[in-house]
Amino acid sequence: MDYKEILKQLVLQTAISGREEKMSFFIKDLFSELCDEVYVDSFFNVTGIKRGSGKGRILVTAHYDEIGFLVKNIDKKGFVRLASVGGVDNKILPAQEVVIHGKKEVYGVIGAKPPHLINVEEKKKVAKLEELYVDTGMTADSLKKVVSIGDAVTLRPKYRELLNSRISAKTVDNRCGVTALIAAMKELSMLKHESDIYFTATTQEEFDLAGAISTAYSVEPDLAIVIDACHGNVHDAPEDDIYTLGRGPAIGIGPQLDRIYTKKLFKTAKEYNIPYQTDVEAGDTGTEAWAVQVSRAGIPTTLISIPVRYMHTAIETVDMKDIINTAKLASRFAACALI
């Protein structure tokens, strides 16, 4: 299976939190080839089940929604104002290319004041979203024929291959996780597993974890494995908060995560010679694990994170090797965790 190709297809699609319906069909098709049963729930979480012999139930999640914007207003001249969905860093927006998903896709740019016109004080400030706008080159009248208030706006999808099997694109967080889910399904097809394993591509993680909350509640697993992105190594960031690309997935440890299963996860990595790093989380992990852990009477939760540089930008960068190793780790762990 060509996982690079799968990641490419995933990152070129758009699905901001709350607008995942269209993409759910694509993921359903991908899952159908590898699972015994696939279903999509009312929140567009896509779940593929690989049945074992019923000895326990494991839930593996990776969210597929992305941060983005909604069209808030179209002014008299046709400039578009935006409301954010999820945590966008405004610093990347000036001169950023975007796509407005109206009745058809409309290409636009977020404006940037010419340097000649910016005074010294202004240069120091970060522009607020309220002050930014999208220029589509269209008049208000022609734009309003294809774009309505509330339409989704995303960073322009573009896929780049860098050296050393590294990929740079928008939404690598967390389409790399979804790729890992698919690769894990493939790996599991070749392993014996007694537990029933539910793989769910979840929605709305970037907004309010609605997908994780509804999935955990409905599936009621005995153990959960959350796959998400963690910060890849960049300059000038605290050493303890970044993980090196290519050195393997980061296994989370901390109060939020089950100590015994996490120990088993480390053991599995060592046993199968899968490279890994350690991610110390002193509280809220900022992932779906936070919601899953306290579902109903509680679910023992583990976290595997894939290092991704430049998170929440249009150039998120990942190493394919880390995705493959995440899949290997998750699948081998799932095959033996509940025994």
Added chain:
Amino acid sequence: MYLKDLTKLNGISGNEDEVRDYIKNNIINFADELKTDRLGNLIAYKRGNGRKLKVMLSAHMDEVGFMVTGHGKDGSVRFKPVGGIDERILPGKEVFIGPERIPGVIAIKPIHLQDKDTRNVNVKLKNLYIDIGADKKEEAEKAAPLGEFICFSDEYQEMGDSVVKAKALDDRVGCAILMDMAKEKYNFDLYLCFTVQEEIGLRGSETAAYQVAPDIALAVEGTTCSDVPEVEEQDYSTRLGEGAALTIMDRTAYADKRLTSFIYKLAQDKGLKVQYKQTTTGGNDAGKIQRSREGVITAAISVPCRYIHSPVSMMDKRDYESCKEIVRALLREIDTRQDFLDYIKNGGNFDV
């Protein structure tokens, strides 16, 4: 004495084992069922005589502290707080790492070596580190591995006539009180819930409340007490020595008015010192319990603690005793009044 023992145990959020084991061993003879749930909550069940009423008392076993997050080439240990801690109290304090309690000190550049312009600037957490006496990274990694928990000093010190200084009074006071309540028998179903991970977001109480599904709940806590210099009277929150403090409203819950005023009047009737918490900041397990499932009638009672979330938290033993006796009086009232739930639902007015 439970409280002293409990404060000497280490139980940073997520690593409450020492505390849980102590409690388990000491109340095993008083509970009909003892269960440790998936998050690590310890739930002790005392069966009633068939009366259809479930009462939940909750106290959290975890305390604030730190976790090892990295190691310097020079053998220094880097850390992050677990739970809410004011960074300004950290420089120059002693800490203890892991189950072996490896001693360390939080390093600070001597004032002689500080730049003039940084002398009055607080050191940021990311620039703090712990010195355990190691010289090399490998040494530090072995003694204090990644993710290991780090606690404040556990010295329990009596002060003045009735004051005690110890770490983790929040919320070992609650744990000690709950352990005491385990000794009596009641005609209703009593669930003593020793919860985990309260300090990082009221985590354990959410799943505990879901499992127990009580009719009435009372969180027993340690709370802020700021009746000290440089604080205006309206910000005292509670006053040391003025008795147990009932919460009216905090960030996580508006306590049930009927139950809260019932407990207040009950305390007065029994001659037990009681006060209201007069600030609305902070939060505790009551926040999660109150909105569990279809809702729970919930209140919170606390022992005032000065310098809470620091190694030198202080309480007045008389406030602790009053809190304990008020909780006991409440349980006895519930035992006596067969229609307690309806009584509270209809206003719980204390008739003369």
Added chain:
Amino acid sequence: MFDLINKLCGTFGVSGNEEEIRSLIAGEIIEYVDEIFTDTLGNLIAVKRGNGKKIMYAAHMDEIGVMATHIDDNGFIRFSNVGWVSPQYSLGQRVRFKNGTQGVVFYEQKEELKNLKLSNMYIDIGAKNKEETEKKVKIGDTACFVGSTYKQENVIISKALDNRIGCAVLIKAIKEIETAKNELYFVFTVQEELGLRGAKTAAYKIMPDFAVVVDVTETGDTPECKTMEVKLGNGPAIKIKDNSVICHPFVKNILENKAKEIGIPYQYEILEEGGSDTGSILLTGGGIPAGAVSIPCRYVHSPSEMISVEDAENAVKLIKAAADI
């Protein structure tokens, strides 16, 4: 409509103290529903039995206010906010405690106005000293803002239109829906202003097939205001998103289609600050598809909120139509 709104806005119901408003609403609707009860947290739940889908409508009945936290030796009252209360909107306003005692909200005048915070403000009820104040006000007592309800042409100005106007819309819908095609639950929730609290337990109890919340939203049609599409008088707003929720497309589509079907003016709402019961309902249990119909309202959380009567009347029509799916 005005009489109902007047009665509702004038009734005390600060978050956590909704007894009086609950009583009033119950009295208004009891003849028109098959079942009515109060749940553990104080939500008022009324049912019109029917077959088909289980639909939950919700409107919060609590209002923001202040709570007395300290009485100084001179009888001045220090207070905390109950819900989001702006120091600027409160300065110089009057508040009214449940027992009718009125007070003036002012600030420590040595302080500069630009540093205005609730912690350097106080309430003055004109008492001579602490003892006198304590006869009227105790620690923990709550007070609502004073702002009489007034109709002028097509608008109503009042305190607590957030969310007594939502309650009014639901009450009218209850009275006008004769036979329910589906099973309709009307919930008047508590403690929304404290964090969308009551709605969570009511939703858990009911577990509807979908939910529609009625609340106010802000407008983008006043001088130099933040950009927002919603305008007073342009019809009820179908919520797309607020801080607590991205409305479920299923519900949004129902509301859109019904609005077109019955031919009422409508608009879309994207609220960038503030949440609603919609969020806590959506995240309950295994997830409940939820959306909202919002009444455009200027000056939200001030004692002089303003709505358009027509918007409210059209909202009633939309709620009734949606009940019929």
